[in-house]
Amino acid sequence: MTATAAPEHLDRTVDDVARRAQEAFDGLSRTAPGVRAAALRDAAATLADHADELVAIAQDETGLSEARLRGELKRTQVQLRLFAHVVADGTYLDVRLDEADPDFVLGPRPDLRRTLWPVGPVLNFAASNFPFAFSVAGGDTAAALTAGCPVIVKAHPGHPRLSERVAQLVAAALQAAGLPEFTLQLVTSQDEGVALVEHPAVRAAAFTGSQRVGQLLAARAAARPDPIPFFGELGSVNPVLVTEQALQERAGDLLAAYVASVSGSAGQLCTKPGFLLVPEGTEYDDAVVAAAAQVPEHRLLNPSIADGYARRVAEALAVDGVRVVHPGSSRHDDSGAGPGQTWVTPTFVAVPLDLLRRAGDALLDEVFGPFSVVVEYPEGADLAAVVAELFPGNLTLTLHLGEHEAAEAQAALLTHLARHAGRILLGGWPTGVAVTPAMQHGGPWPATTTDGTSVGTAAIGRFLRGVTFQDAPQELLPPPLRDDNPWGVPRTVAARGDSLGW
Amino acid sequence: MTATAAPEHLDRTVDDVARRAQEAFDGLSRTAPGVRAAALRDAAATLADHADELVAIAQDETGLSEARLRGELKRTQVQLRLFAHVVADGTYLDVRLDEADPDFVLGPRPDLRRTLWPVGPVLNFAASNFPFAFSVAGGDTAAALTAGCPVIVKAHPGHPRLSERVAQLVAAALQAAGLPEFTLQLVTSQDEGVALVEHPAVRAAAFTGSQRVGQLLAARAAARPDPIPFFGELGSVNPVLVTEQALQERAGDLLAAYVASVSGSAGQLCTKPGFLLVPEGTEYDDAVVAAAAQVPEHRLLNPSIADGYARRVAEALAVDGVRVVHPGSSRHDDSGAGPGQTWVTPTFVAVPLDLLRRAGDALLDEVFGPFSVVVEYPEGADLAAVVAELFPGNLTLTLHLGEHEAAEAQAALLTHLARHAGRILLGGWPTGVAVTPAMQHGGPWPATTTDGTSVGTAAIGRFLRGVTFQDAPQELLPPPLRDDNPWGVPRTVAARGDSLGW
The missing domain is CATH 3.40.605.10 (Aldehyde Dehydrogenase; Chain A, domain 1)
Incomplete structure (x- = not known):
């Protein structure tokens, strides 16, 4: 109490x-x-x-x-x-x-x-x-x-x-x-x-x-x-899909921004990009390592989150074939009172798409903290199908296209992506959620349990919830339903004689 | 198949x-x-x-x-x-x-x-x-x-x-x-x-x-x-609450309309009034019997519904202290092919409020068919509390007031009733649902499982469900979100520079 x-x-x-x-x-x-x-x-x-x-x-x-x-x-x-x-x-x-x-x-x-x-x-x-x-x-x-x-x-x-x-x-x-x-x-x-x-x-x-x-x-x-x-x-793993052309145009900026989005607030954000999908053959190691090496230690929120993070990272690293791109550090400080604090730097790993499919939940489940997986997809992979199979419910899905790549094929891809997330980003990063009328922060399960x-x-x-009053005298109606509209709310009227389409 | x-x-x-x-x-x-x-x-x-x-x-x-x-x-x-x-x-x-x-x-x-x-x-x-x-x-x-x-x-x-x-x-x-x-x-x-x-x-x-x-x-x-x-x-039992004054003004019309609402389509409607709450001492027997006696036999929809109806009516009649106001008839016709047909006339029973409370589900559960319970409530009964206790979730709740009875006390009562149903009627009968923009056909559990x-x-x-597109090029947006608004839908715009209340 x-x-x-x-x-x-x-x-x-x-x-x-x-x-x-x-x-x-x-x-x-x-x-x-x-x-x-x-x-x-x-x-x-x-x-x-x-x-x-x-x-x-x-x-x-x-x-x-x-x-x-x-x-x-x-x-x-x-x-x-x-x-x-x-x-x-x-x-x-x-x-x-x-x-x-x-x-x-x-x-x-x-x-x-x-x-x-x-x-x-x-x-x-x-x-x-x-x-x-x-x-x-x-x-x-x-x-x-x-x-x-x-x-x-x-x-x-x-x-x-x-x-x-x-x-x-x-x-x-x-x-x-x-x-x-x-x-x-x-x-x-x-x-x-x-x-x-x-x-x-x-x-x-x-x-x-x-x-x-x-x-x-x-x-x-x-x-x-x-x-x-x-x-x-x-929970949400917020995959970011990157095309060959996008990488050709701006690999450096893109990879640095990826590391920043994973590392901010020590990755303890519901919109942290847990997966970056890039074409096979992309060279990303140097850029990721260079950016990750600059990230200072950040304290994890509390011992329970630190324990969960350590457990999930260990599970992911134990998957056969996972390649470590940048190993993060973890330091326990028990110099103060209480259970002590855990300080970490980000960890990045890489897998081919096939391995991700085989590894299942050990890699696919959310890791709450500064950990992310680079996934290498083969040429011609159907990204809509990959999302439907491996990432069916998310708060966000992000697609990085080349400058002149927006076309009919991507419009169809977007239609499919929109079934698996509440917010679809074209470029940019999912962390940093704007608080505005048009924001959607919710998506198919497990992102949210109920739509909203x-x-x-x-x-x-x-x-x-909806409530209808039938034939109620003025003095018994809630204010927004009275003829004199004392709250001045906008109202839609179906007038007597209006056919309503009949 | x-x-x-x-x-x-x-x-x-x-x-x-x-x-x-x-x-x-x-x-x-x-x-x-x-x-x-x-x-x-x-x-x-x-x-x-x-x-x-x-x-x-x-x-x-x-x-x-x-x-x-x-x-x-x-x-x-x-x-x-x-x-x-x-x-x-x-x-x-x-x-x-x-x-x-x-x-x-x-x-x-x-x-x-x-x-x-x-x-x-x-x-x-x-x-x-x-x-x-x-x-x-x-x-x-x-x-x-x-x-x-x-x-x-x-x-x-x-x-x-x-x-x-x-x-x-x-x-x-x-x-x-x-x-x-x-x-x-x-x-x-x-x-x-x-x-x-x-x-x-x-x-x-x-x-x-x-x-x-x-x-x-x-x-x-x-x-x-x-x-x-x-x-x-x-399911919903759609209680109808009647005040002393309403009965003094129009008992005859009111009771005849009650019988009609219970009997229409042989009571096989989700908005059938399952309970009529009247003040103790109200004389209603003669009017209910007179109206019910005029109702012709009506076939029940199918054998499964006929079985369920017979079972529930028997359960209700078996409750000690239930008084039969008008006993309905039930006739099985197996002259045709198949499992035969059941034809019924309406049954009305009466109980004091205390008995309803004690009887529990045997009386409170919905009876799908032409059966209804007149409940006699004592003078000064708190009808809002009665609804909250016995009828917590309904599609409709109906209140019949006297002509000049609408006042502050009833406004508070209505606020409370609105917590327990999706549609609140002042006079009239819940059967006969208008198909219009302002209709609400849904209410607290078990009326509906999920609001709507x-x-x-x-x-x-x-x-x-809500979907947001962030920084998407025009050619990739769904039509209602494009600048040229090809579907011509109404849209709310938060303009650049609009403070939104900040």
Whole structure:
């Protein structure tokens, strides 16, 4: 149980937490968009006001660099403000009004008014690798609050003090801005998280983490007497496909950028390129080694991630025929208090396509950390088929073409790639996810368990459901459905007499 | 295996069916909206052209009345034409364009273009009770085709000849209109249906039927190596809540309409009101008996449904304290060929609220057929709490108020009711679902397994997923994302320099 300064948190049970979220839902679902938007902006402002303190805690707990953490904290503020924009705009409600029509083609039509509406309390399992942007006040929380759902965050054990402090600051800011008490709550133990997935008051869960834990929690959500949606982001290897021509034009830049994308934040990113597919005969060793040798040691986030990384790298290296291009270093520092820290540099290996196919999960499963595989494909290989067979579900797929190579054949290839990832990049690198309306961060399993995006404004859709009111008097309708439209939301009207295509 | 006239169907395997759907997907996802819209209208036209033949087969196979079946066939045509309108309009794609922005607040932003895109082949389990509107060319099929997904229909065994004939006619119409061969396919055996839920090429499933079968299939979909969404509509009891004042004003009309809503199509509708909640002391016996006595015998759809109905009614009547208001009749006619037909009139029973609570599933579970329970609630009962406890997940909830009773208290009640159903009616009866943009036919479990609606234009959302293209050259983008917008779809643009609330 978390120990905050607030006395009401000290002896609460999981049931108390869920009940309080349920009570907060009553008020939160009725707050005007202006109030909710202002509260989100206030939450962003309080993070900005405490940036120095928060970044210092985060550095200590995660080993991520100050520059990275300041950037991530800014991103977290941008997310909150972007959602303030979304809630004030109201398009996300997808309001549809069908006017009553006594002459409708199928017989008299009643007055029907449909809006998307918050699902209820949302449970959000925070991630290890983004202590701000995918944690207590991160994207999932911002999306759920915007939708009108109270949020219970299960803190990640990798950054407990930061989680506690952010929860205090943001919960206070939301309440001061007029949102109900307990709109945002924090729990810290695994047992609490599991119990809450099964609690009747919790209506949806979001999760960013490992495939193993995600599948266990998803199974619990599905086995409830009343199953709830479980939006899990479970893993992605983000293959980058490079053509012969692209390499001829810019091999040097491309390989240096590859190493940088694998190494940033010690490869502890869900969009790290785990595979680079190049034509057989490509010379890449020197460029990869030269770039990798320049990468300084980086601390891994926590002992659990360090253990997992060591295990997966060992598994991959044990596959017969894997060739090491650049061996990374690993150094354990137990000079401080606690379990010590692991510092690493990136490891690159290479295999022919056939070997990758034979090796199976030992190479194909995600390695969370600065490790990547160069795959040499034979001339004429059908890259669409390779992706369908070996990389069926990803957050991203990237294709590097030569300057004048974009043509009909690639258009067909893109159509196929789009079946296996949520974001298709033409050039560039998948790390560095823009937080914008058009972002898609989610893809076929195991990238995500259920369709949806956890980055960008479309993320709100996961926490809404359709509700239609039939023949309701004005005074009983939710505000976005009233004739006078007090929230000023955009609405689509099917007018009396409109044939709708009939 | 289905035996159609087309020779290529004769010796196909489940894998052939899935593979053909996958191949059709290539072409179908690229068809221009105008082509898809025309094909949907042609499908509607061919149903109209063959109305006499189709209605005659349906009458024979289901026992539903000619008037009901002609109405349902017209509804099915309207659904197809309504979706032709949707695909031509293009709003459903939710296209979002973020212009590249070197000065974006979080650092240079790439060019991002997001559209919703068809998930791939969809498996649609047809329903017993709507041989047209929730079957081969019904709402789920229309929504999936509109999205650009090939459809494999698992025919319901209750109307095999009708399913076969509709599939022939509609598949031919779609192909003649320029859609790929095998855009619509039919399978008929249960084994094929189960095998297809687990086939890698199938990317989503829709189901309308019993809770038991739906849960089995949902578990299969979830247990795949790559779980797929399963949109099941599993059951609903559609409580109708009546206030003292409503009864004082119009008890006669209200009770007669209740009996009519329970009895129409022999109660074999997913929106049949299974419970009528009235204040203790209400006199309703005479009105219910008078109306019920006028209801003619109606054939139940098939022997399996007749068996289930008899079993559930017996279970309900066996509950100690249940009072029979109007005993229905049941007559088995085995004069014809085959297993015979069961003809019934409606049964109404009554219980005090406390007894309903104690009886549990024996009374609370859906009874599929013309059976309904009048529940007497004590003065001052908290109806929101009653719904939350006893009726947590429904397609519809209906509230009958007195003329001047709409007020603040009821607004709060409605907010609570909206958590437990997809459609909230103020007056009127839940049977008779309008097919329009603002309809919601889906609700909390077990009404539906996964949020979504299976009636109305929003139904298309179940068969789409978000895909974002980053920095793609014009010639490689899907048409709705190109600068020249060849499909003319509405798009939301985040312009360079737009702060998005920052």
